[in-house]
Amino acid sequence: MEPIKRVRVVDTVSEKLVRAISEGKFEAGTKLPSEHDLAQMLQVSRNALREAVRQLETMGFVTVKHGDGTYINHVTGNYFVTRALQFFKLRETTLTDLVEAREAIEVTAAMLAAERAWDEEIETILKLVDEMDGAIDNPEEYVEKDFEFHVMVIRASKNEVLRELFSTIQDILMVQLRKIMGLYGVAEESYGYHREIALAISTGDPQAAADAMRNHFRKVAKPYVAKIIENSDLNSEGEG
Numbered sequence: 001m002e003p004i005k006r007v008r009v010v011d012t013v014s015e016k017l018v019r020a021i022s023e024g025k026f027e028a029g030t031k032l033p034s035e036h037d038l039a040q041m042l043q044v045s046r047n048a049l050r051e052a053v054r055q056l057e058t059m060g061f062v063t064v065k066h067g068d069g070t071y072i073n074h075v076t077g078n079y080f081v082t083r084a085l086q087f088f089k090l091r092e093t094t095l096t097d098l099v100e101a102r103e104a105i106e107v108t109a110a111m112l113a114a115e116r117a118w119d120e121e122i123e124t125i126l127k128l129v130d131e132m133d134g135a136i137d138n139p140e141e142y143v144e145k146d147f148e149f150h151v152m153v154i155r156a157s158k159n160e161v162l163r164e165l166f167s168t169i170q171d172i173l174m175v176q177l178r179k180i181m182g183l184y185g186v187a188e189e190s191y192g193y194h195r196e197i198a199l200a201i202s203t204g205d206p207q208a209a210a211d212a213m214r215n216h217f218r219k220v221a222k223p224y225v226a227k228i229i230e231n232s233d234l235n236s237e238g239e240g
Helices: 009-022 035-042 046-059 078-087 092-116 119-134 139-156 160-181 186-202 206-230
Strands: 062-065 069-072
Touching: 009 046, 035 046, 046 062, 046 160, 092 139, 092 160, 092 186, 092 206, 119 139, 119 186, 139 160, 139 186, 160 186, 160 206, 186 206
Parallel strands: none
Antiparallel strands: 062 069
C-alpha cells in the first residue's frame, strides 16, 4: 500500500471554495462571507484562508476589492472548473511533470523570441526584468512580474501552438509561482536567470536564450519544487 500524502491545507480550502462556487452555493456577483466568518465555517486559520482566496483570484474565480470584500466572478464552462479542481489533486510526480512541461515549452519559446521578438516586446521584457530587480524583497510583486515576463517571452516567440499550450497551464503556473517564491532566497536566484534570458533575447542570441531558460528551470524551478514536495512543513503550509 502507498503511504498517504500530506495535502496543503491551503489547497484543501481552495478546492472546497471552488466546489462551493461551481455548485452555486455562492452566487456570482455576491460577496463571500467575511474572512473571520469564513475561517470559522471552514475551521482553518485566517492565513490559510487568505492564501486560498489568492489562489482563487489567480484562477479567476473571485475578485478581491480591498476595503470592500471578495466578490464571486461569473465562471462559465465545466472545463474551467474541472481543470481548477484537477490542480488541487496534483500529486508529486504531476507537479514535477508540470515543471518539465514548462521547460519544454519555454526553452523553445525563448529561442524563438530571440529570433522573432519585435522591438517593443524586447523593451517590455527588459523593463519587466528591471521591475523584478526592484521587487526582490516583495514576493507578491515579484511573482506578478515573473509571470508577466514568461507570458511576454511566449508572446514574442510568435508561435501560436506554444501560446496555446502555455495558456492551458498558466493559471496553475501562477499558483505554483506563489508557492515557490514564498521560499527564502528564491527571488534572488531566479532574478539572475531572467536577466540572462532578457539580454540574450535583446541581442538576438537564440542559443544563449534557450540555455538561460533551461538553466532557470533546472537550477531554480525544479530544485525548489522538489523542496516543496519533500518538506512536510512547506507542503502543509497554512495548516490550522
